[in-house]
Amino acid sequence: MSIPGYIARRVLLGFVQVLLVMVVVFFLIEALPGDAAVTIAGDDPDPAVIALLREQLGLNAPVWERLGGWMLAASQGDFGRSLVGPRSVLDIIGSSVGPTLLLAALTLALIVPVSLGLGVLAANREGRLTDRLITSTTLGLYSVPEFAMGILLVTVFAVQLGWLPPTAVGGGGLLSRPAVLVLPVLVLLLRPICSLSRLVRAGMIDALRSGYVQQARRAGLSPLRVQFAHALPNAVVPAVQQLARTTDWLIGGVIVVEAIFVIPGLGTTLIDAVSARDLPVVQGLSLVLAVVTVLVNLVADIVARILAPAAEDDR
Secondary structure, three states, X not given: OOHHHHHHHHHHHHHHHHHHHHHHHHHHHHXXXXXXXXXXXXXXXXXXXXXXXXXXXXXXXXXXXHHHHHHHHHHOOOOOEOOOOOOEHHXXXXXXXXXXXXXXXXXXXXHHHHHHHHHHHHHHOOOOHHHHHHHHHHHHHHOOOHHHHHHHHHHHHHXXXXXXXXXXXXXXXXXXXXXXXXXXXXXXXXXXXXXXXXXXXXXXXXXXXXXXXXXXXHOOOOHHHHHHHHHHXXXXXXXXXXXXXXXXXHHHXXXXXXXXXXXXXXXXXXXXXXXXXXXXXXXXXXXXHHHHHHHHHHHHXXXXXXXXXXXXXXX
């Protein structure tokens, strides 16, 4: 299949996936006990007040009518308003997206060079102490969940040693306090680097043993050119696809990390919205996250599809 045809098919599939996510999220929130009216009414609610609130918020309308109305409005760029506050959903997302984008950007900017460096280093030292040390360390770190790693790092570097702040609570933005970002970014980096570096290592070992690399060496090409112009492009194809899955994981990981370090990003906003049964906010955030996930996977699959034929040509 041609690249344009492949892209068209994937875009259509992604559109269907986003629609399914919205329907599933809607019914999952509907299945939770209570609703926004109960949350607004407080700890000692009056049934008459709750009934009036449900009427005012439109929660008494049929389920499919509310779902259809929201999806139609969302397709026109109107995500609605929060049920428990005066702000619009787009305003809430806009005010909380900055810290999340900052964490994700810093993590992705560091994942690629560190993973490639470790993978290439381990492959070139196959079977030696350096390779064994990198392999065993990455395997051990990968087995530790994000929340456990976050608590461990806070305990050691923030509580016991006092080198870094334990949370982002305090005045000023995150960029004005870069020390606040060290532990969250480190938690987000560790597992992806472990998986990606091991993939690059395996791919580089296979590539360095291949016939086309041996031929390049016999032709007198420099070691750096052999490594990075011939071996590495073939080694990174599976790593590119894994990077897309890493980005998917990063979306969930950011939510956990923001909760641990009290960072006011999309993850914290989503948790608060679910607790308040604020359906429009949950739906808006879910739509944004679903679209980002689909786009990231689409780009990664297209890049891998382009690189794969190029890698075959090198062979």
